[in-house]
Amino acid sequence: MGLPQGYTFRKLQVSDYSNNYIETLKVLTTVGEVSQARFEELFAHWDSLPQLYQPHVITNEQGVVVATGMLLVEKKMIHECGLVGHIEDIAIATSEQGKKLGYTMITNLTQIAEAAGCYKVILDCSTHNIGFYEKCGYTNGGTQMVKRA
């Protein structure tokens, strides 16, 4: 979907711990100390629930992770036991911005969610990113409210 030559969109692999996955996430927010053991524990948890947690990455021509994105598929009672896709934790390595990796990540995760039968896909963003998500086919759906512990 328009990725630069040699770039690949794929599922997260356990070997990505030492392949720039954590460093890429740090572009988004605080990650803190995540040891290889903790990474592997969480990876195994996600991997045990493959329909629910669908973590993806984009790698560059060296095979290094340069973008991250999670698709979380929630099973609801409403809409005849419908599925809703939640897109979470999109991060693009600073040195790789301007290559439309974010667009590819969002549109690919959206296609996966729709192919899985999700009746809608949702995500939360800052006001200054609304235009970007509109280009990805999204519309304003309301307000995110948050309470921090």
Add this chain to the structure above:
Amino acid sequence: MGLPQGYTFRKLQVSDYSNNYIETLKVLTTVGEVSQARFEELFAHWDSLPQLYQPHVITNEQGVVVATGMLLVEKKMIHECGLVGHIEDIAIATSEQGKKLGYTMITNLTQIAEAAGCYKVILDCSTHNIGFYEKCGYTNGGTQMVKRA
């Protein structure tokens, strides 16, 4: 937490299929045809992942479901493998509105999420509900974007 006499906040039970659970959800949105077998299948799925899916209800003095709310607890890599609570599918029976059941549902689900270690709890709402969620301790965290299939 200020519920009327005889009202109870508790986890969803499988017997709630025939106890006004589906009817209460219909106040929120389209539910469609959900047979008892499909309800029980989804209930069993939620019940198999008790840390992740935490569906709750409020019952009135007759023991009938009059409010619903889901707490979904996501395990993330960011924030040192932190937990985020998602509050979903809040519905209050039309005949029971004005009794602060929504406030009790939201604050109780939030407390459960925080007790489970969530570093934040998030939900999406319409603009006209922002004031209500502010009374529940929430602040505006951004914009929800949506793509419907």
